[in-house]
Amino acid sequence: MHNKGFLRMLGVNILVILFFSSYFFGNKNYSQMAPGSAKSLEQQIIAGASTTTDIVVQVVAEDTAAYYQEESFDKDTLIEKQSILKKGTGIIISKKGYIITNNHVVDNLNLKYTVITDDGKSFPVKKIRKDDMIDIAIIFIEIETPLLSEAKFIDLDEPVNVGQFVFAIGNPLSEYPNTVSFGIISGKGRKLTIDSSTNSYYAGFYQTDAALNPGNSGGPLISLSGDVLGIVTAISRGGNNIGFAIPLNYKFITTTLEILQQNNLLLRPYLGISYTDTSTGAKIDTIFAGSPVQGQLLVGDIIISLDKRKISLINPLLYYLYTYKPGETVVFTIIRNNQTLSFPVVLGQKTL
Structure with missing residues (x-):
């Protein structure tokens, strides 16, 4: 069975749905770095990845595919229905069971959604609150004991620099959970067109060359110090290693959580x-x-x-x-x- 993942892919002007303390190294690059510096960078990546994989979850949507056999020109007979699992990624923002992901990962509220944590435990999603203005959603799972970890986010005024090293964690192709990819912030303030006929767009995205694939949507983009800078959202259909993430920060997350917990909306x-x-x-x-x-x-x-x-x-x-x-x-x-x-x-x- 072929499992489709979630990630937005961008054409030249068309958006198609397929289904953060910061660290800056100035002008250094791999060829210029001394062996000791390269080893230090490697150790930081290993340390950062090992301490953040447990904040990342799989978000699984269970859909149904129907298969028909053509009996005649105007009549088809249902042969069977099969369950199809579509998987994206999410970030634990509260040990109480709150997770942030992309709106397009959970856009069909008629489907059944499940969260799978890093330790393999599965939890049915009880609530989904969506914000399509910035393509995010907050989902809630009921838990008997608090989750083991929650993400750290950069401060609102913490600078994020072009050239800064980052890594992404996600579930590429819906088959490889907790995959870590490494790159830099390639650009900031990117504007991505949703619908050119209505001039609808998303603004302010980070661009990164960290390897991203369908299934990475909703996963974190993380600084080497382990702070979440953004949420992976889209890739360019016409280029290589051109991915985009919505900026996140501690003030945005805490304000959103407080509103949800106080109002259930x-x-x-x-x-x-x-x-x-x-x-x-x-x-x-x-x-x-x-x-x-x-x-x-x-x-x-x-x-x-x-x-x-x-x-x-x-x-x-x-x-x-x-x-x-x-x-x-x-x-x-x-x-x-x-x-x-x-x-x-x-x-x-x-x-x-």
Whole structure:
């Protein structure tokens, strides 16, 4: 039986679904490194991998395939149905049974999902809370005793550098759980098109050359010190070793967990605007009726910071916004007619 894995693959302009303390080595490369340095790097990779594989799980979707025999031109007879297992990856974010993965790994809520931990134990998924705005989902498993490990994440303001060494852990091809691959951060602030007809896209992705395959989706991208920097999400269909990960950080994870545990729902801050991510900030295209920014922000304003954190393609508005809870007050700094202005905004609420 052929098992399909989960990973988004990218064409030139089309997104197709197939089914973080940081460390920086400046300009060193393998050919320039002295034997002792290479050995030290090897030891760091081994140590990092050995201490993080237990935060990674398999996320298994059980589907059914029906096989028919053609009786006549307009009649087919069902021969048999077979169970098909589709496997992705997830990251344990709380020992209490909370796991983050990609939304596209658990997009069909009619399927039965199971989590398999590093020690081989299986747990049925009890709850799924999805956020398709950034292609993540939080799943919950019931456990009698706490899980052994949970991921560490980089701080919100911790720098991630192009050229920094990273490794990924996942379940490539749905056949090789806890596979470790090694590479660097090749780029930051990548924008990936979902639907060119509606100008839908994801912004702010890390690019990496660590080997990724279908089945890696939902797995961690990790610094050599063992901190999770992002969640593996997509690969380029037209290139080699071009993969992408959604940035994650400690503030985003803890805020999301607190909201879930308090409300049993995934609530997000709401601005009531549409905007375009640019290299200099988020340009407001539309302000909808009832928006919490009405009377303060205007169409054409460019949001350049939230609470003095700079907005750009590398640090998109949405990723900073999601580190806050609905109802919190945030200072928005904007550019309007070549003037810099600041406004406090009480964040609205939307339920996903």
